[in-house]
């Protein structure tokens with residue numbers, strides 16, 4: 303067993319001498335994901351946030367002057383603009399203003415007679431600025447309606463709650479953290495599958511076909527270390543680099559999600575005007591148990607992938623040949639990953655029995671707080687079995703001299 | 710001590726054009742013995758079977774037939790122990806270029822079960838003999854191929870092996886460096902080690918080998934001190950032995 307440790311140490315030493323790879327494997331994902339997420343939300347929100355901060359431009363035709371006073375009162379929400387010449391509809395589509403409001407000429411008379419008067423609004427629904435203006439108008443009118451109703455009630459000395467027989471109180475039950483966690487559970491297996499495979503690929507090939515190519519393998523095999531130790535050392539090194547790199551990816555993702563969530567919370571608070579926004583922390587996204595159980599599953603999955611890579615890498619003459627053999631695997635893994643993201647996955651009855659995919663399913667359930675013990679165990683045992691079988695194959699391959707002296 | 714008895718090894722290769730499988734008998738019934746304190750030279754043209762024979766002794770290949778004993782150990786049964794007593798070097802071996810010579814020597818010391826500090830000290834002694842001390846802390850991707858070869862030599866001898874197997878050790882080395890390697894082999898002999906060298910550079914053999922075996926087409930001819938071989942074929946240089954063998958297709 304000492305040999306395994308020595309080879310493991312040697313591989314890590316060699317790996318750590320390459321600063322650039324080190325950076326790309328461990329540091330970049332940590333920065334990249336948050337950066338991408340930040341950019342995405344900035345791009346998606348930037349527009350609406352900016353608009354929200356601006357008053358809607360209204361072209362108001364209000365001969366009786368009923369609406370004008372209360373619209374003008376809300377200087378932050380409305381800005382009255384002159385009607386541009388020409389076709390009004392076209393001008394609206396050209397974003398010369400956001401909403402055209404047309405109030406009936408007899409509005410003051412009808413208001414006095416307690417008859418409803420008509421307000422026509424012209425909106426361009428394909429423009430969110432125009433939609434926002436309409437929404438604001440509706441809210442403003444609702445508020446004003448209440449003022450007028452109260453005045454009428456007062457005039458007839460009726461109780462002011464007369465028009466409000468019910469009072470709907472809404473309590474939001476959706477848990478932002480759980481929502482985010484579920485979303486994370488959908489994406490995490492995908493990142494794990496691809497991260498494990500590609501990370502293991504790069505370094506596994508370097509340690510196998512790469513050693514043949516660089517003519518170093520023979521010097522290693524001419525030491526007293528048993529070949530099984532050599533392959534296990536390499537397997538564990540590939541595995542650990544793969545898993546660590548992947549974990550960095552997931553942590554980076556988690557950080558990205560936090561940013562995303564914080565912004566969602568922030569904008570919700572801004573629209574609702576509420577001061578107390580629910581806080582979103584790393585721990586609320588995934589409990590230690592969820593993370594622990596996910597990591598535990600990564601052990602057999604990582605070993606399985608690593609040993610596939612080692613088998614293919616050992617058999618190849620050089621890195622190029624190894625890459626040719628290993629690359630198709632990326633497509634398989636990506637396909638599995640994409641499949642594992644599909645929404646109705648949990649309902650497929652056979653899935654807990656499908657290797658690799660059952661790992662994805664289990665992780666997803668972990669993140670949605672729907673842990674099923676037997677499914678987890680099955681996925682774990684199945685993947686461990688596959689990993690052991692593949693590890694055995696890779697050891698027996700390194701014992702073949704036709705593989706070592708392939709020319 | 711090395712004892713090789715009736716060694717056989719064949720390869721099956723695929724012909725690129727006809728796709729037919731072809732059997733190459735690389736080694737056909739070779740037997741010889743090398744004693745401690747002796748340098749044995751394996752000579753032969755390209756493809757004669759020298760490297761195949763040495764790889765089998767070094768346990769990197771398994772014979773189809775025959776037995777090999779190294780220090781009284783059967784190579785096929787006790788490979789790990791045999792490798793611990795062997796210093797093996799061949800032309801198709803290179804160094805780990807991301808390491809410095811010092812790092813490499815420490816690491817291989819550990820692989821050999823030698824304490825890292827002792828391995829380093831012995832390695833540096835060898836590097837000094839090979840005039841490479843100045844480069845012991847230089848990352849090896851910056852070394853010339855001859856300098857790397859020297860590090861490989863130090864790597865092979867680091868664990869104080871009883872048996873030394875060098876497959877074409879002077880390939881790629883200039884005359885000066887080649888001489889230091891030969892001097893090192895002489896030291897090995899004087900220390901009572903068992904040494905085998907393969908080569909097709911004849912003067913080298915003349916200079917250091919106590920006995921030579923000539924391999925031609927997988928079979929061993931000769932197995933005597935160089936002078937005796939010359940007498941047997943009534944020629945003046947070992948090169949001429951080759952010409953005779955090639956002309957006669959063997960005998």
Ligand SMILES: Nc1ncnc2c1ncn2[C@@H]1O[C@H](COP(=O)(O)OP(=O)(O)OP(=O)(O)O)[C@@H](O)[C@H]1O
Pocket residue numbers: 707708709720721722733734735753754755756757758759760761762909
């Ligand atoms: N791994 C292998 N697979 C197939 N054939 C091989 C293999 N190794 C050697 N051979 C064949 O066996 C024969 C002997 O090869 P070997 O390498 O032992 O020759 P050699 O005497 O060392 O030659 P050289 O002086 O060129 O190094 C050659 O015909 C070679 O093609």
Ligand SMILES: [Mg+2]
Pocket residue numbers: 759760761876
């Ligand atoms: Mg050779």
